Amino acid sequence: MKRVVAVLLATLVGSVAAVAQQPCLVVGMIIGGTKDDAGYNQSQYEALMALKDKMPCVKILFAENVPEGDAEAVLENMIAQGAKLLFPAGFGYMFPALNLAKRYPDVVFMHPGGYMLAANFGTYFSNVQFAYYVLGVAAGLMTKTNKIGFIGGLPVAFVLGNCNAFHLGARAVNPNVETVFVVTGTWLDRAKEVAATQALLQQGCDVIGSHLDSPIAVAQTVEAAGAFFVGYPSLAVQKFAPNAWVSGLGLTWGDFFVDIAQQVLNKTWKSAHIRKGLEAGFITLGEFGPRVPEEVKAKVLEYAELLKAGKIEPFAGPIYDQAGNLKIAAGEAWGALDMGKFDWLVQGITGSPK
Amino acid sequence: MNGDWFLSWISGAILYAAPLLYPTVGEVLGQRTGMVNLGLEGLMLLGASTSFALSVRLGNPWVAVFLGAGVGLLANLIYAFLVVKRNASQLATGLALMFFGLGVSALLGKPYVGQMAAALPKYPLLGPRSLLFRYDLLVYVAFLLAALAWVFLFRTRWGLQLRAVGENPAHAYAAGISPARVRLAAACVVGFLAGLGGAQLALGVTQTWSEGMTAGRGFIAIALVIFSRWNPLRAIVGAILFGGAVVLQLQLQARGIGISPFFLDMFPYVLTLFVLLLWGRGVRHTAPASLGRVYFGTEERGG
């Protein structure tokens, strides 16, 4: 009843004068980098903007380049301005956000990739590792040297998982493929990424994948060398490697953010670990590049469909690590919430997981 | 195979060294006049950001590179004014300049993040097919410049005057050299070369702009100046060693030899400290005596 009155009143006020419109919900987001990095931070920000587009009554509070030590203060600042839904959109913000969640039980926190929950603190992420398997399939079909390369920022579980998936996908269609893995030691050092790419190319790798904040420099280096490139985490990187482009993955959370905002408004939101993939639009497979043959496209799309339908398990055992130890037993398969457990690389990958 | 490996290592090391060499050579000249500039990082960022933006706008990378370097020069005039005219503390001014460059380059570069710019053309040494030694002209120029700076510093009268100011401004003044004018000129060179280094990094190496993309290279350049003991030729060795360490670490990884990246990254700094220690007292003779001190015309004092 109250709500009906409120809606009526709101319509009345709204129609009389469009001034001082109360937002239906205040949503805040902080990120650790800049919002237009053609990478991870951009994908978070684009989702926020998509939310704004689809629900114009939402008021957006946003801050970038927030150091982890400042996260609590900045988020609290947003709460002071009426935020009821917060996206602390960086992995390092998990603990500060959890602290705040305790103190503000009426504010909902959604954290990307975290592994902890609270009554008002949930997490979300795309099943990137599973989707990366599809890019691996593409790489396995495209390589002429049977050597593919992967560049990571830091040797952490998600990165190792993506490299493993890339390798397993390629092996699924081409048993002769070897993968070379290199880390730069930092998420953003473009010149070092160029050097890492060159090291891989000189090793004979001719398809390059990566997990960095933004792989623009990698894309351009691969393009100049005439090799092949797969993009992640934003499809915006395609234009930097027009000829080298095979395909790519983009993190796409816009519709999901709208759902969450609706749930918060309707008070139906519940804390959970939400991990979805290609099937739910949490991650999107990009279009193919000009040098990709039709039969390769068909094969890749076939694998994508199988994955969406849950008919293939990329991390189904038996899977051995580099030293030959059985890591995933036959009949077992790792799921979305196991992706934080990788501290090893699959047999056939050259490189160090440490 | 082994020869191959060495070629690809040296090829990577040279590419990594070039954008470090510009600010290092500039800072060698600057410190030879007695000025430490901790703002190199900011100057490089300004050069990178403005040259990238201009290349997007104008479509001509050469014009953009030189205008970007010019912006570095202009920004360093702030440093020159404060240090030379207002006798301000060099270290504080340098740090302020770093914050200035960090902020202004981010604001100026914001609209150009994720854009494409005309890059500097490559001139491959081993023919168009090879991936090795594919450099833009500014890579070659960097090494030539270091050699020229050495000639200038140790074989010309101007170089002598410049060093005299760094050793003892009061004596230089007595000998009819204006320390202020020499330092102003040196500051212009520092700004221009640091800007050029940033511009080469953005338009020659990475071909993109992103906030803070120099990733500490301005500070590494200062370490290289010390490593080279204020000698532009040794700066070449230092820059190649540094670039070589980074590239070697990446290549070892690609060959399955894993060393903690943190360990190999420590190597250049430990080496620099070691070199300083090894030369012990000798360093005091090669280091410009008035380095970091404020010159008031008649007296000197710490600052």
Place this chain on the structure above:
Amino acid sequence: MDKNRLAAGSFRLLLHVVLIVGVFALFLWANGKDPIQAVRDTVRINLLQWRGLWGVMVRMAPLLLTALAAAFPFRAGLINVGGEGQFFLGALLGTWAALNVPGLPQWITVPIVLLAGAVGGGLWGWIPGLLRARGWVNETISTLLLNYLAPLIVGYFVFGPWRAPELAIYPQTPEFPDVARLPALGTTRLHVGFFIGLLFLFAYWFFIHKTRWGLEMRSVGGNPEASRRLGVPVSRWVVLAMVLGGAMAGLAGIAEVAAVHYRLKLAISPGYGFMGFLVNWLAGSNPVGIVLMSFVVALIASGGFTLQITQRIPYAAVNVLLALILFVVLAKPASGILAKSLARRWKA
């Protein structure tokens, strides 16, 4: 005389403030922002609300101590630009203590952890102190170099032996036990580290001005040759001043980890060491000045986030504002007068 100078100093400071705020307002206005609203937002959220004020004070805490890291050596005529590295080493050793001290009550554990942090920073100050005292390497150069090494050492431990197994995604150490954490004031975020900073500022003032040791140290800074002739152990003071400075930065590092992050990781400092150097420089190594200047720097940093949220002004503008302030102050070395006259008043 004093009064006149104070008046002159205040006037100059006022002029500087007007100039800086004016330039920055112009800059905002040129970018299509409302400068008056910007100032209003900053003041309202960061000063007039307790929550905001606590936030500013939390950010001040490490600055108070990293400023002291530059202040102690400065009094002995040394320039310590190594606060950043000493901050990291302090965090490293303090973390080692926090994760290895067996189940003791908080009132014993916290001092042990803080002491370990101070030792770590002190050690990182001892190296350049020794090198300088022996006449081998200038302390400005060595502290700069050690700044690069410290985060790499922390990185090695955080990614290697100390890495918490459950945090494979984001390398950091296991969480500090509750007894090793710095307590906060009631339910606020304001932690004890802030008061430790104030305490050491007082200790610094007392040491420098009220003890014979302080006198000796200052004499080393003033005229080392004459001090040597008078029998002051110059090299010992050079080493000690660097150790004391390093210990302050180390304390800042472990306090930040034990009060804000609860675990060691690479992202613990947005340049606190360098900012502390600037704060000390702006304050002329005066304790009251250090409090004021770290307040100003912390307010600007907090305000930067406020303005990003309310006015959509990019955070990079904060760096520009900080630089503008420094440039204006640097251009007029006489502004140290205010700090001096304040110091005189403080003494009287």
